[in-house]
Amino acid sequence: MDPLKVALLGCGSVGTQVARLLSTHAEELAQRVGAPLELTGIAVRTLEADRGPDIDPSLLTTDAPELVKRADLVIELIGGIEPARTLILQALAGGASVVTGNKALLAEHGPQLYEAAERGGVELYYEAAVAGAIPLLRPIRESLAGDRVRRVLGIVNGTTNYVLDKMDTAGLDFSAAVAQAQSLGYAEADPTADVEGYDAAAKAAILASLAFHTRVHAADVHREGITQVSAGDVASAKQIGAVVKLLAICERTVAADGAEGVSVRVHPAMIPASHPLASVRGAFNAVFVEAEAAGELMFYGQGAGGLPTASAVLGDLVSAARNRVGGSRGPGESTYAQLPLRPMGEVITRYHISLDVADRPGVLASVAKVIAEHGVSIETVRQQQIESEVGEGRASLVVVTHAATEAALEATVSALAGLEIVTAVVGVMRVEGED
Amino acid sequence: MDPLKVALLGCGSVGTQVARLLSTHAEELAQRVGAPLELTGIAVRTLEADRGPDIDPSLLTTDAPELVKRADLVIELIGGIEPARTLILQALAGGASVVTGNKALLAEHGPQLYEAAERGGVELYYEAAVAGAIPLLRPIRESLAGDRVRRVLGIVNGTTNYVLDKMDTAGLDFSAAVAQAQSLGYAEADPTADVEGYDAAAKAAILASLAFHTRVHAADVHREGITQVSAGDVASAKQIGAVVKLLAICERTVAADGAEGVSVRVHPAMIPASHPLASVRGAFNAVFVEAEAAGELMFYGQGAGGLPTASAVLGDLVSAARNRVGGSRGPGESTYAQLPLRPMGEVITRYHISLDVADRPGVLASVAKVIAEHGVSIETVRQQQIESEVGEGRASLVVVTHAATEAALEATVSALAGLEIVTAVVGVMRVEGED
Known part of the structure; x- marks a missing residue:
């Protein structure tokens, strides 16, 4: 030849x-x-x-x-x-x-x-x-061609995984962890594309397009980076037996009327330490794929490097x-399903809400009432007195919700922030990987 | 159409x-x-x-x-x-x-x-x-087509993984664990094909054929099942921070003269609890693939079920x-490499050897001498007195070797068994997944 x-x-x-x-x-x-x-x-x-x-x-x-x-x-x-x-x-x-x-x-x-x-x-x-290096697109496109993908949940950006890993295991704050990643060549001099989630969002769009036979552009992806993740968030995660990861999540959704759609998002989230993605360390990548017939699959390996x-x-x-x-050709673009993109407000997720509250009787009741009024139910709540030198006692209140729509959860947080007894909303982060 | x-x-x-x-x-x-x-x-x-x-x-x-x-x-x-x-x-x-x-x-x-x-x-x-359900053959055949696979290490039989898992976590002995697997439908009424490693050996032959572009038949696979794995072996594994798994191992080997070959084997082995394969529970399957350029990849999912x-x-x-x-065709059989199959004696592995010995001075020296004479070096040794009611004191001696050829290790065990001070060779199992 x-x-x-x-x-x-x-x-x-x-x-x-x-x-x-x-x-x-x-x-x-x-x-x-x-x-x-x-x-x-x-x-x-x-x-x-x-x-x-x-x-x-x-x-x-x-x-x-x-x-x-x-x-x-x-x-x-x-x-x-x-x-x-x-x-x-x-x-x-x-x-x-x-x-x-x-x-x-x-x-x-x-x-x-x-x-x-x-x-x-x-x-x-x-x-x-x-x-x-992970064979991922070909398996989704070809191996699962006879199946229906429900969900793709992955760590697809090694830089942010390295940064979050260092915040977790070495106790570094965000800036120090980014500096370390830069010195090791894991992060660019301008780390924006990675830490703001642009890189992961582009990958999520590609994954969703293949998984759901629907055109998804980077602009369709709800995107939050990790620049707002604090040492406190990482510590809070640890307290509930979780770790913080930047996740790309692509889901096939079914509305109450049976209408199918697709939601695609990238954001930091707490996932249980027992979840296989939780043990993905350093600059490695791993992607969970959940398909109707195949069940849960995981692909793991090096996500970058020459x-x-x-x-x-x-x-x-x-x-x-x-x-x-x-003289042959593999499969081309497949967009026959062309499912509508669902807005972030409709996404079903869970919130970890950390509040500073006044330490007086009835506070928990008030907080619980606001949450219930938004149709959200509570999975766990943890209250702890905060040492303070002067004035009225303050307490830390951590609420982990059950699954609800993003819109309901967001409204709940706004309402909580407006309560007179809530001194500060210290942190809000989604919880993924179980319920 | x-x-x-x-x-x-x-x-x-x-x-x-x-x-x-x-x-x-x-x-x-x-x-x-x-x-x-x-x-x-x-x-x-x-x-x-x-x-x-x-x-x-x-x-x-x-x-x-x-x-x-x-x-x-x-x-x-x-x-x-x-x-x-x-x-x-x-x-x-x-x-x-x-x-x-x-x-x-x-x-x-x-x-x-x-x-x-x-x-x-x-x-x-x-x-x-x-x-x-795990997309594995297509990734090896197509995604890694531009790479060189060095090693495939996998848990490819769910029945035996379930049995070993129950022996580990529920403390069941082999027969009880098999009975439980049978009652849950994870094992056949006649479990021979699974527990004797025939099923895993057939899969190993298929994996090796694809990974190394070489024809490998089931009969070429060195096969040991799990029927000889005792509760004692499982406990010994725990003591060195390991778990027992039935592994299919396909390796590209390079002899001292540079000649390439392939070795394929299925046997129980201890792997470190920190190894990703160690946490593969129940009837799940997972396969590690190590390629020259891609590095380590892992594929995880359900290995059976309708x-x-x-x-x-x-x-x-x-x-x-x-x-x-x-009107096109995918890749057919690829056997251009046709590497020679290497005998089990040339395989490089490590042994976990558990001995009953007389509890008297110089015993460890004698054992160490025999091991050294076979060109094998020791990674760890652990001696423990065994309570005995009458007669001379006895001790348990556990040796974990460094990597050596199977032939050298086998000869070492034979020589140890022949020592007057060795009362019994209690257990011998390979150690994989690191060194």
Whole structure:
């Protein structure tokens, strides 16, 4: 067989490993594909940078469009929207299949890319975009193709998991934990995309699209980051036998009238220490998938890093190349269900509410009354006197609710904040992973 | 599109769920496949049995060959070698793709089935054969296609995991735990296939074949069941912070001269309580996969049961059907590597050796000397006096070794057993999951 021409766009930590493995594993890859894979060039922004011994300098070029023009397969690892989008569209229109790890682009412009792939009669793969090395998108798209996914619950951002883990195990506060993550290379100099949940939201949109056969964009995802998570929240979690994690949650919902919908959200939450996701430490990722027939499944592994992510890229590359050799195509975009996106207010969740209250008779009764008036029921309540030097005694009151709608819970907190006996709402966090 | 004709062979717990889901999810399945799936018949041994409300009696037939003749897709859930093999070969030769969960058949005659699929220009899928609902074979075959698998370490038999779990947590002995598993339907009336490791060995052969691109038969697998695991072994494991699990271990080995090989084994082993596989309880399955680039991955879920297994069957069915509609074919058998199978004696492992010894000076020195003479080094040793009413004092000596070859460790145990001061070799078990 003639070799398949592979163009690599981008030469960061993942791209470097992809180039290296394409060379060191060339023989095995050829066996698996049924034809050799020839790396014809690596598009970079500047030729000057030192790229180490794994990169053959003669492959480097700054002319990405020209490289794409001659390729059978294009690997896009530039990241961001432009020029990645234009180059991918050019590749697909020109008859090259594309492998990308670009979650932001997919969550924003996925449908446009899929349409271009369809028109070009080629393929679009992006396993590396979510949860790095973990085979996750292919299992959801193909292995569960005969099942109905109910829920995806995952830790899909290693940076925030590292930060929360350090706050929990080393007692660091948020800023110190972020600084440590930065010094170890787990967080960027500007950590916004991670700590504000943008990265996880893009991944959640991709997961929800595949799981529910419905187009979901990053903007459809309710997003809260971890910048507001305090040492007190982490300590409160510990007191109820839980840990704080940034979760991506994609759910198929059924309204009272039977109408189906989809809700997608990213926010910090307390999950029980006994939950398998609770023991996911450091920069690892893990995703729970709950399907109607399969039940609960979990996928665990490294969510980032040049080498692990390169594994996912090459897996996709082999699939695309093999299909090219065999003249076939894998499944394209599937959006037949096109379920409506449900607003955050309708989401069913539970709240952990921590209040400072006046320490006098009847306080608990007043609080309980407000909660009941909102149709919310209480799972546990814990009251503790706070030492104070002067004035009236104060107490700490922690309420964990049973499941209710986000709207009802939010209204409950507002009403509690308005009570004269409530000195401060110290913290509010959702509780997930059981009921 | 014309409907695709689906023949179902076998109507046990998995078959019943497959038939039900084909009917209740018909519309979604048609969307995902691109054509309706029509269940044209269910082959059973007898028409008399009551099969509940999910099975349309008019679909039942005892003439499996006739049913296969008219099918585009055949689902084989009869199990065992014959008549399953003949029917599958007939289907493949006749141009029907086959989905099966028959691990025994695949581990015994996989290459013959693959060849028939190749000749017929059709596909053979069997995700349900290993670890039930867990998407595992497809990720190994496709997602890791650009990577090199080093090791697969898994709990792939729910029955034995349930039995060992009960021995650990409820303090039951082996027979009582098996009886309990039987009463709950987790173990067959004749539990031999599970407790002697035959089921796990067949699965290990399938996993190793896919992971290492090498033909591995059930007979190539070193197999030890759990019938010899005693309450004492379970207690000993606890004392070193470990639990006993029946593990399937598939490894790529590299000899001193650089020659690569494959070793595949199934046996009980102690693994550290901190290892993610240690917390796999009851009848659940979990499989660790270690790949060169991806690092450590874990897949977790229900390993058996009618409904979960039906999810895996339908996932395969959708793939096969979709490829049929698109005129394409997924990857066939991959055996290009054909690495030699290494004998058990060359396997690198660790031993937990529990001895009864005479309680007198110099005993530990003698034992240590014998171990050192075999080139084995000791990680920990623990000596404890045993209460005895008469005669010379006795002690219990527990040695955990560092990694060495199975042959060296076995020879060490033989030599220890021959020592005059060793009253009895109380237990020997391998230790896995670290070093």
